[in-house]
Amino acid sequence: MLQDPTLQDKIAVNINELSLAYGKTTILNNISLKLPQGQTLALLGPSGCGKTTLLRLIAGLLPPTKGNISINGTIVADAASGTFLPPEKRHLGMVFQDYALWPHMSVAGNVSFPLEMRGINRSEREKRVKTALKRVGLGGFENRSISDMSGGQQQRVAIARAIVAEPKIVLFDEPLSNLDRELRENMVTEIKQIVTNLGLTAVYVTHDQSEAFALADQVAIMRSGHIEQLADPQNLVANPANTQVADFLRLGCVMPVEYCSQDYKIRGTSYYLQTPQYSPDHGHNHSHVLIPTRAISATSSHDDSVTAIVLRSQFRGDGHLTTVRIGDDNFTHEITYLDHIPRPQGSQTALAIDHSQLRWFSN
């Protein structure tokens, strides 16, 4: 078998300048990443950005147009040399959005399937199916029919099937999107426990930020077939790479700024912002600033505040989510912040901004 020449110890999945096109349409463009063994990577992005396609490439359900993929040091796909290992030779477990279970078969029949494919004998199969079902909290459910299981239980059967052959890597494609919110939150915790207990490496596709942040060591923010930023959740929130990432993660309001009288002001206002001293971009080429939601508060002081008109206010349990408009006739912007009182629509209010929390962008 071909060995990856750049083999590095303990890298479970190594993706190198990977692209995929259907005819002339590029779906994935030049994706590179390294996933260490035992870590979970979330692929997070809007519908159609290429998450499932990337997962299918890792799984071996599609060959890449360019680039290569190694799994635990073995090249499993390489466009240049035409190397392509089929899914069954990659030793991965897979969990899909629609579970892909056979409804006419029993729970044990479904979970046992990957073992049958490998020609494992009956008594060994029964033993392993039992263990896998116990691991997902379904011990004793062997003979139940799939159609008599709830959505959450069916998803656990799908997870049991993915881990029954004891793969080291499991791929999840939006496994919880058919479940209601409460069940989804519980299942995220369960999946995390299973992944940790079994020491699995996981790639987890989702468009749900809270799922990605709860589960993943690293999150790849994808947009239009490429990775915008790859970082751990804390780092993504603290240092979004660009305005698209800040917008996608809903970190606050991204505002255009202009340089004027040796300082930056929000476009369309006369509100000046303190540029941080340490800014690497001190050449005055900032174009946008992110004002995190938590950096904005209502104030009674008119010094150093920005005047806003209230558009709407919505009670949210922990306060009133208030959307206001700032700016002049040429540039108006909407800002949303949490207020402690409801404010009437059309009323004027003053906002204070904590400048130490601003993030600057030049794109």
Ligand SMILES: Nc1ncnc2c1ncn2[C@@H]1O[C@H](COP(=O)(O)OP(=O)(O)OP(=O)(O)O)[C@@H](O)[C@H]1O
């Ligand atoms: N067989 C195909 N032929 C042509 N285009 C395809 C094919 N499969 C997927 N695409 C396109 O590739 C793009 C990425 O699809 P993909 O399913 O990877 O997105 P996704 O991020 O998983 O989206 P979602 O969150 O909706 O599942 C989409 O624009 C899709 O229409």
Ligand SMILES: [Mg+2]
């Ligand atoms: Mg998808």
